[in-house]
Amino acid sequence: MSGGAPVLGILGAGQLGRMLALAAGKLGIATHVYGPPGDTPAAAVSAAFTEAQYTDEKALAAFAAKVSVVTYEFENVPARTAEVLSALKPVRPGPGALAICQDRWIEKRFLQDLGIMTAPFANLEQESGIAPAAAAIGFPAIVKTRRMGYDGKGQRKVGDLRALQAAWHDLGRVPMILEGFVPFRREISVVGARAVDGAVASYDPVENTHENHILRTTIAPAPEADRVRPEAFRMTRHILDALSYVGVMGVEMFETSDGRLLVNEMAPRVHNSGHWTLDACAVSQFEQHVRAVMGWPLGSPERHSDAVMTNLLGEEALGWDARLPPPGTSLHLYGKAGAQPGRKMGHLTALSPRKD
């Protein structure tokens, strides 16, 4: 690494950190990954790796001293970690966006304040709040822990008060929200980016399908994208601007059967539903994120091809050393050591000529 060359610090050494490091590599930018001991696939493609806990303030300070900018691959960066680092180096996206996206209640309130529609929701902080929340939201409903949920973890669908009470105990009696169950036509998402100078660029809306709460397939662009694009782009830009956000964000939305778009979740990072951009766009979401957080101008989010991205879960990622993806399909494997069922191990992107 040369004297004054910029270094991108990445908190988190999983597959998203890995693909960020590869994208930084494409731009000639060195990366330094930070993460706790364990399976750390991002470390193998980075110039440096700090193996330490997120609470290790000495290690955090040493890491900050070696990088130009800090970003992260996951939204559950502890608040204190973000605070320690942002006193030393720019942390992008900023700790404010992180705090909002880490807590489902704060996130929903933030969206409500912006006038952006969500499913109806109620705060549920203690046992005494169960009955009022149920009265406000009705059933069926979904109860979710306010913090640390992902891939369906920390949530239950509940059909009556008794089920809600049971879920409250099962999920650990931590602060939760109760969400009204929205009959939706489909889930779409927008991966948007905002630069230091305030420029915004969003990739076309995509349609996502899940299996066991884990993303299985993304169709890019979403069929009939014209119907949802203007409103989906408007909401994404509104969110990014309101947060003075820097970096890429995944915004998950429901399209209801009566044609409304509700925002379900904001992910302050590169997003699984944007993996197709690696193969179908000149500038991928990973490169876009690197550009944004390094203070570079954003690239065009234009796609050259249509794409269908399929996650490879668990053992689906094995055996590719002897098997061939079909022509026009791009294989990505994350180099993880253990192929536990449901674990995201890689993905396939099937390309086809643009239809619009």
Added chain:
Amino acid sequence: MSGGAPVLGILGAGQLGRMLALAAGKLGIATHVYGPPGDTPAAAVSAAFTEAQYTDEKALAAFAAKVSVVTYEFENVPARTAEVLSALKPVRPGPGALAICQDRWIEKRFLQDLGIMTAPFANLEQESGIAPAAAAIGFPAIVKTRRMGYDGKGQRKVGDLRALQAAWHDLGRVPMILEGFVPFRREISVVGARAVDGAVASYDPVENTHENHILRTTIAPAPEADRVRPEAFRMTRHILDALSYVGVMGVEMFETSDGRLLVNEMAPRVHNSGHWTLDACAVSQFEQHVRAVMGWPLGSPERHSDAVMTNLLGEEALGWDARLPPPGTSLHLYGKAGAQPGRKMGHLTALSPRKD
């Protein structure tokens, strides 16, 4: 890195090694780069780096012990290095191909034996050979050192015997060849790959233009590719099969004004004229090379887009942190420290929809 996971060893830590390491990263394969001290851009994206001379047999043995397969980014790997390594681990492409491609006279003889057309050539091993070579080839001609030439280094165009004699001295009185000057319409190249199982896949022929003997632009596919494709593919496959080659090879050809294809040079490695495949194909030349040398099946060389690749030389690679490539253009920077004039520092690939 997990216990039994394969590791790709790469000799050479320049930009080609870097792009090979990034492609291995896409497939979940860890890399270990080996190269002498200096500017080593491949090291920053590899799991391990051995900084040592190619003649350091102890370091070579330690390197071989840690990798599954050895490949290289440049053809001037010393024969002894290849020999030491291939006694320990598979070296792909094999030392035989390396030996042939390292010496212009042996290379031309090899092609002649296959019945593949080249420019007329004569061996010129010592001063007493100057007059006979000149008599055989005539003028104008090009005199080239048999070994270690690249990007126009080690060669001179000569118009008469006196100029040839001067060039013989200037170029160091080492073994050379004298080549007849072929008036050609254009230079094309084919990047082909051959797998361990003998399967061959070639990317479409491309047209190259040079400035000061350095590749400036590659147009993919070559305009009027139909005219040259069958013969260019046939010759490429013939060469790959004759060498029992494993990996990617760049085959440079001249299309003469009377419509013949002459092979000018074989590069036993990924090739600058194949960089466009990173952005215009689901499987790039770098991934294809990794697939081949790791014993994986080859991917499809199909392209989804047409492309024009332009090298960024010297200071042309600076300032991209504040400048935007046009929409549909992909920027690659190699992370090199010094932007000396003419040095390959990065490239741009402009994509457009396939026209055929």
